Amino acid sequence: MLHAVIEERLFPHSVITINLFKRAYELYKNIQAGRMGYFVACEMGREYFNARDYANAKQLFDSVAGMYRQEAWVSLLWTVLGFLRECARQMDHLREYIDYSLEMAALPPVFTGHKVDTFGFNQHGPAGPLCQSQRERISTEVIGLLRGEQTVLPSKDGQNGLTVVDSDPVCVNIDMASPLRAVFTACVAFHESTVKPGHKTLLTLSLFTRLPQRIDFQELEICFNQPKCNVILVKDAHEVSKDGFEVKTGFDLHLEPNKWTRFSFNLIPGQSGKLECLSVTAHLGALASIRCQVESPASREDVFYWKLEPQLEMMPLKDSALSNYGQKTIQIEDQDPVVDLVLETVVSPALVNELFPVVISVMPKGHPVHGGEIKFAITEASTALALTSPSLIPSVSLDTSSVELLIVIPSDDMDESLKSFSGILQVPEIATDGSFSTHIYMRWKKAMAVTLFATFSYQIEPMSASDSGYPSHSFIHRELQLQCEDPFTLSYRHMSPFRRGALLLGNLKRSADTEMDRACVPVDEITTLILTLENSSSVNLELISITVNDTNESLCLVRAEHTINGKVNNVSSLLPANQKSDFCCEPETEDVPTIRCGEIYSCLFYIQPLVESAALSIASICIKWRRLVDKNTKPSVDRMLLNSSSTSVTSMLSSLPSLQVEKPVMLAIFDSPPHAVLGVPIDICLKLQNLTSLPQEIDFSIIDSAGFILSGAHCSTVHLLPHAKDVVSCKLVPIASGPQQLPQFNLISKRYNAGFQQSSSSIQIFVFPSSMLAKNYNFLPS
Secondary structure (H helix, E strand, O other), X not given: OHHHHHHHHOOOOOHHHHHHHHHHHHHHHHOOOHHHHHHHHHHHHHHHHHOOOHHHHHHHHHHHHHHHHHHOOHHHXXXXXXXXXXXXXXXXXXXXXXXXXXXXXXXXXXXXXOOOEEOOEEOXXXXXXXXXXXXHHHHHHHHHHHHOOOOEOOOOOOOOXXXXXXXXXXXXXXXXXXXXXXXXXXXXXXXXOEEOOOOOEEEEEEEEOOOOOOEEOOEEEEEEOOHHHOEEEOOOHHHOOOOOOEEEOOOOOEEOOOOOEEEEEEEOOOOOEEEEEEEEEEEOOOOEEEEEEOEOHHHOOOOHHHHOOOXXXXXXXXXXXXXXXXXXXXXXOOOOOOEEEEEEEOOOOEEOOOOEEEEEEEEEOOOOEOOEEEEEEEEEOOOOOOOOOHHHOHHHOOOOOOEEEEEEEEOOOOOEEEEEOOOEEEEOOEOOOOOEEEEEEEEEOOOOEEEEEEEEEEOOOOOOOOOOOOOOOEEEEEEEEEEEEOOEEEEEEEEOOOOEEEEOHHHHOOOOOOOOOOOEEEOOOOEEEXXXXXXXXXXXXXXXXXXEEOOOOOOEEEEEEEEEOOXXXXXXXXXXXXXXXXXXXXXXXOOOOXXXXXXXXXXXXXXXXXXXXXXXXXXXXXXXXXEOOOHHHOOHHHHHHHHOXXXXXXXXXXXXXXXXXXXXXXXXXXXXXXXXXXXXXXXXXXXXXXXXXXXXXXXEEEEXXXXXXXXXXXXXXXXXXXXOEEXXXXXXXXXXXXXXXXXXXXXXXXXXXXXXEOOHHHHEEEEEOOHHHHHXXXXXXX
């Protein structure tokens, strides 16, 4: 390859040489030899440069320079930057010429460089070897160019060359990712972490350069995120006059190479919030400047290739604590408020779906308030939030899916209505001895602890042209910790009819990976659903009503039986749930049951599914309740809020659990007398019914009971034809009085290899000691 290159250089063109380098570059790229690939790209750029194709040469050298910066190959980077600088001069690109020149001047020097010629070509490139004298020469040239004192030689005869003109001033921008960070570095550290508005705070600006010569500035502009704090540092006051900047004099504005230059001065911030130093602009003259992004001393890092050079560790500030922990930001506290903002709750804690009132009071302290607004925001209690600025409040608020804010809005017919609002409440003018009070409502969608933030932006004097010395608006922040709880914990339990069992295949097919919370019930059979309400909150509640809604009578029939205040309200027959009057458990008297903390209330629903379904939706229930409050201990404003019909009664909606409904394969009905007499024989029987079109073989066994003597077979097999019925009966003689357990039947279907067993409650019976007592007892079956 080298032999081919030498041969081609004997000719005046470089086309074949460039093609050879392209082939070599592709080969190295395919085997992922990155460094050799960049070396070949550099050689290709040299050939383009020799062929005066500066555009292609610059494109290749730019890509190579990026890699050499990452690898910290200073000598190779110097050579590449020399070619880029010369390409920019030949293409009349002034700004790029300045950038490349500054970067070259800020590179670490190499004192062992020698001039080596290879094949008649200077290996170091147009800039020569990397040494201190070359750095000083390039630095002097570019600084003179920026000051307008020098002109770069033209690339062609008859041209003017590169120069900075009044119509096109130059500003060199340096950010954290710029390769020019070694040219100019700025660090700012505030000596305090917080300060009050209108009070002085000290900060130190530290500047550093790697250029090999001293640099003198005309002025330094320091910009902040609050424009009123912008500062200009000059030596004499008559040298500058710029609107929007505070001029500070008496500073010797020059930088020595490789030394920190520090400028300390005071600021007087006037606006609360976070004050941050953004940039420093150094003016070299009327036509050129260098703008540098400011760093914090605590987070500052040196340029990578300068870290590898032997040098003394230098700190941006003399104070080691500020050098290690100093920040370019400071917190401006709020002004001392001249009003008091109070957030109060009527009751606590809040409950889900309840309209929870919060009272807001504004009271001036010796000054009239000429209007303002209160901004509300809600965050989770676990969120660590410091309200440093009013602008932060809207960005941290929870969405309305968790907590909703509402406000009372009067209508034309003098009735008040609740509406959601955006969280901004207008406050009218308040006299010195007056006050303003109102209330808002919060409604939780789920139980959670939240923090209600309120920021009152107020004006203590009317805005006019003479108010320039005092901020037109001031702020006061308040927060209120609020806890929300669930009023009730609902639980459901399904029970089959008393002494009536059904064999369902859905219960047999369940496994660990299937949904286990959906009960399987037989079609056209009445199933009992027990709804249990437990007061899981820390307050006592009054249960107003339980209403069943939204059911389809063609799919399922529902009736409810409620127990309220010790009375039983029954619905005697199965009725559609849309007949709300029959299903509402509202008491007939004004007294409503009180469910205290931890107490439970049970309600029965009798459900008869009419169709088979894998997930049958039954109905939804509406539970109306209200908080039990001792109104005699509350102030009048609290009684007004609690007695309002729109805020005292709360509705809780819940859906009854869906059911898996299917046709049973067998029914087993147990029958026995309601009671027995000691020594008098009784008959018990188990009625079996095959509901399938296949014959079934049922094995049964009877477990003896200590209170009875059993006459009959203890185990046998029953054969049931399709849709046939059979009865298994036996005779019992009671030998003990009192509550007794009847013998228990166990059934097993051989076809389905499954069976069921009677529950202990279904075989309970009471045995009287004599028939005379049984007649006198006036026994009534339940």
